[in-house]
Amino acid sequence: MIRNKKRYMMVETTSELKMDKEELDRALKQAVLLLVGQLGYYDISPKLVSLIDSKHFVVRCKLQGYERMLLASALIKRLGAAETGLYTLKSSGTIKALMKGKASKDFSDY
């Protein structure tokens, strides 16, 4: 099987999300699917990796669909029932590198 390279993104929401990891994963996938369509969805294959707190989460996508994922994150204004905007704080090829380094907030404890 071909191994696809991945990209991990640290995302901050503008409002607090009152949903668990599964709900957020489903809402995020729905929002991306709505924006890129069924044909573009496979190139991105978004997946919620971890829910850090009510305003921060880590999402994974394919490297080839990274630009489209960034575009989708810019245009998402609603996740599930919550109205929110998304900021991409940092992105990296590994989770380890994402949690360290010059993030606006130190996430290394999570």
Add this chain to the structure above:
Amino acid sequence: MAYYDAARSSMANARGLFERLGFRSVIIEGEDFDFAKDPGSANGKAVVYSSKSESLVPYLKNGVKAIIPQNPETLGEMEKYVKDMKDYGASFIIDASAIENAYGTYRALLMGRFRDCTEIMLGKDIAIGIASLARNEAEVLAPQQLMAICGALGMNKNEAKKALAENRSIISKP
């Protein structure tokens, strides 16, 4: 390269947010730049082009600095002002909040028209800027998200970086 964003006056107290997201600074309406309300007061200001019936020529003759089209109709009219924009040294600003707030097929049409306009402006060497022009926190975007919008509008990475870096010189007060 230092990136700059522009925002509406309601975001005057949120300069820290922009710096946290990776911008060098933010240009705020009313403090660092102004919108022209009529052609007579257009010198050095930006103009929001929202009505097709209004002509941009008087604004360009009076020294408007930047044109910010808002909808597919006004974007469709931009082609006829390209020569005047080049002659009077006006720039083209992509309002990311207009794209963010659009939905469905309207957004697709808007982005298509922005892409056509961007291609024309790049071809004629007219300076392009991209700004969130955010009214609230939900409309603010990080630099890489604005660059992704530039990419979707047909610009390459260098052109996108230039658009973000030149915001300050394009929009802010002389």
